[in-house]
Amino acid sequence: MSTALEALDLLAPDAIADPYTFLAGTRSRPGLSWSSRHKAWVATRHADVTALLRDPRFTANRVGTYLEKHGDSPEARAAATFYRVAQEWMSLKEGPDHGRLRSLVQAAFSPRVVKNMGGLVVELSDGFVDTFPVGEPFDLLQRFAFPLPATVIAGMLGVPVEDRDQFKEWSQGLSALVFAASDVEGRHESAARATEELSAYVADLIAQREVDPRDDLISHLIEAGSRQDRLTHLEIVAHAILLLFAGHETTTNLICNSVVALLANPAAAEALRSGEADAGRAVEELLRYDSPAKTVIRIALEDVEVAGTQVAEGDRVLLLQSAANRDPAVFADPDVLDLTRANAGAHTAFGSGPHYCLGAPLARLEARLALPILLRRTRGLTLAGDLEWQPNLLTRGLERLEVTITDLKESSDE
Amino acid sequence: MSDVVRPVVDRDVCVGSANCVRLAPGVFSLVEGQGHADPGGSADGDLMRQAADECPVSAIEW
Ligand code: HEM
Numbered sequence: 001m002s003t004a005l006e007a008l009d010l011l012a013p014d015a016i017a018d019p020y021t022f023l024a025g026t027r028s029r030p031g032l033s034w035s036s037r038h039k040a041w042v043a044t045r046h047a048d049v050t051a052l053l054r055d056p057r058f059t060a061n062r063v064g065t066y067l068e069k070h071g072d073s074p075e076a077r078a079a080a081t082f083y084r085v086a087q088e089w090m091s092l093k094e095g096p097d098h099g100r101l102r103s104l105v106q107a108a109f110s111p112r113v114v115k116n117m118g119g120l121v122v123e124l125s126d127g128f129v130d131t132f133p134v135g136e137p138f139d140l141l142q143r144f145a146f147p148l149p150a151t152v153i154a155g156m157l158g159v160p161v162e163d164r165d166q167f168k169e170w171s172q173g174l175s176a177l178v179f180a181a182s183d184v185e186g187r188h189e190s191a192a193r194a195t196e197e198l199s200a201y202v203a204d205l206i207a208q209r210e211v212d213p214r215d216d217l218i219s220h221l222i223e224a225g226s227r228q229d230r231l232t233h234l235e236i237v238a239h240a241i242l243l244l245f246a247g248h249e250t251t252t253n254l255i256c257n258s259v260v261a262l263l264a265n266p267a268a269a270e271a272l273r274s275g276e277a278d279a280g281r282a283v284e285e286l287l288r289y290d291s292p293a294k295t296v297i298r299i300a301l302e303d304v305e306v307a308g309t310q311v312a313e314g315d316r317v318l319l320l321q322s323a324a325n326r327d328p329a330v331f332a333d334p335d336v337l338d339l340t341r342a343n344a345g346a347h348t349a350f351g352s353g354p355h356y357c358l359g360a361p362l363a364r365l366e367a368r369l370a371l372p373i374l375l376r377r378t379r380g381l382t383l384a385g386d387l388e389w390q391p392n393l394l395t396r397g398l399e400r401l402e403v404t405i406t407d408l409k410e411s412s413d414e
Numbered sequence: 415m416s417d418v419v420r421p422v423v424d425r426d427v428c429v430g431s432a433n434c435v436r437l438a439p440g441v442f443s444l445v446e447g448q449g450h451a452d453p454g455g456s457a458d459g460d461l462m463r464q465a466a467d468e469c470p471v472s473a474i475e476w
Contacts, residue, residue: 054430054447099436106433110468353447356431360470 008035008042010295010318016389019294019396020335023323031309032317038393040297040316041309044323046330046348048307049296052319054353055306058298061092062316082174082188082195088238091246091355098354104231105239108220111361117152121366124151125373126411134408137384140401144374145255146248149366153247157240158205158216166201170194171248174241195241202240206233217243243359251363253292253397258283258371260401261290263383265337272339273375279368282339286367287325288347289337294322294396296351321348322396373411380406419462420455420476423448427473434465434474441465449473 008026009015015022026033027044035042043049052058063086086092090101128144146168154164173194205218213219221236231239262269271277296319304311311317325347326334338344350357357363375381385402421441423434428449434442435449441456442449442465451474456462466474 099432102431103433103436106468106470107464111470111472112467350429353430354432356429356470358470361472 007037008033009037010035010042010320010393011037011391016391019320019322020326023320024326027323027327031307032311035318038316038318040318041306041311042318042320043306044320044327045307046324046327046346049319049321049324049348050352052298052306052317053296053348053351053355055298055304056094057301057304058317059094059301060296060298060355061094062297062299063087063092080192081199082191085195085199085234085238085241088235089242090239090358091242094354100229101231101235101239102354102358104224104229105221105243106358107224108217109243109358109362113156113220114361114365117156117362118365118369120155121148121152121369122373124148125370126377129373129377129408129411132378132405132408134405137402137404140259140403141252141256141398142400144370145252145259145401148255148370149251149363150248152362152366153244156217157244158209158214158218159244163201167198167244168248170198171245174198174245175249198241198244199237202237203233205240206236247359247362249395249397250292251359251366253395254287254363254367255370256398256401257290257292257396258286258367259374259381259403260383260387260398261286261337262371262375263381268337268339269375272372275372277339279372280364281341281344283364283367283371284347285337285339285341285344286371287349288331288341288344289325290396291321291325291347291349292395292397293349293351294392295320295394297394318393319348321351324348377409377411378405378407379409380404417459418455418457419459420453421451421462421466421474422476423451424473424475425449427471429471429473431470433468433470437461437465437468 023044026042032041032043043052063083090098090105093101125148128147132138132143150164150167151161154167159167173190206222209219209222218240221231221239224231262272268277272279272282298317298319300311300313300315300317302313328334330346331343350360382404383402384404388399390397390399425448430444430447430449432444435444438456438461441452
């Protein structure tokens, strides 16, 4: 057994390159496994991951615990701005505090609001495809998978398109901290700077919408709730940032990971291209097969026994979606991509329970529309470089996705 | 407002995010971590529509 496996180092190069093979052994051991590298318990089976996601004896608030332990460290002080905003996020709250924020934001971001974005997703997807060069390598992440979700969520919030590139920089500053790429130098400082600039920008936007409301998310967040209970100014800033940011990287990664999976499975790609495979169901299988979210973190609020393992109050548990989604106890032939898989939707990519991804309807819509457009409008789509995965604990994303195409069809030729 | 709406939660689809429970605790509850609608339903059609519209996995119908 390699040392990485003994220490359960989820950031070891082989774990980053192929978490599925890396975790198969751990999943077949009973109970939770202890990782000395991450100083945390690790849950890998589908049943354990799902139960823990819904277990009220665990909290998603890792920032509170972090601040209690390291609040005086230079890093925490450097990132004080970031934590001041992040502490308002529903994703880190529990119980009634979480419920209140979730209900208020949910009202502004309902599946019905999202459904209306279909036309924009199609129009934008076609527009990005129009710019692809034929016969020379280009980065599909930068040309398609990143700008699509970024533009959609920025547009929904009410952010002008011109400011998109600025948002990407801010988002990357934040993601280094939130997605725990623990080896990046100066990550606390860059997160702090990004938060400060983004907060100022969003505060400005709120001020504009307060006097001149529009049909956008910022305006709806301002209006959400009753006279007695509304979002505070800081809560609106924090949740605008959360939506912007949560809507960026994960959906980008879903599109890229899906393209990689489809290129390795030409029959599946053809079924999706021709319409023989239902796009909605295909997206569920792609979410299962190579989920953009690898890990959710929970902290025990009391001493708990989980799957026969004694977990002490304050212990961290890493819920490994990447392992749960390939659990043979739930998914037959889990390592095979099968776009017709009946129970693909049982994947844990969006979590479960109270924190179930608020943006799931939007991510699903974008992938369901964008992937068939990409496949129909390009010919000879092939990888043109090695796949380099970001060394993150929480998300599975590529650094870039170099591809070539041999021809481009007009959107009207389909 | 007088028509009673009887929503049902599709338990194969429900992920237990509990938005409906917070909106209309008299109608919806969590049973073993999943949403359940009281068979008596509700006369507040607007509220039921809101619960259905906001459900993140669209598990509420009638
Ligand atoms: C494929 C894309 C996406 C994946 C895989 C994903 C995954 C997740 C997961 C696993 C959680 C639960 C975290 C936990 O339990 O602690 C979550 C929560 C959340 N997601 Fe997503 N997400 C995606 C896209 C989006 C988008 C597009 C948005 C918004 C525009 C979004 C907004 C949120 C928010 C606000 C939460 C917190 C919900 C709460 O705490 O109640 N996500 N997401």
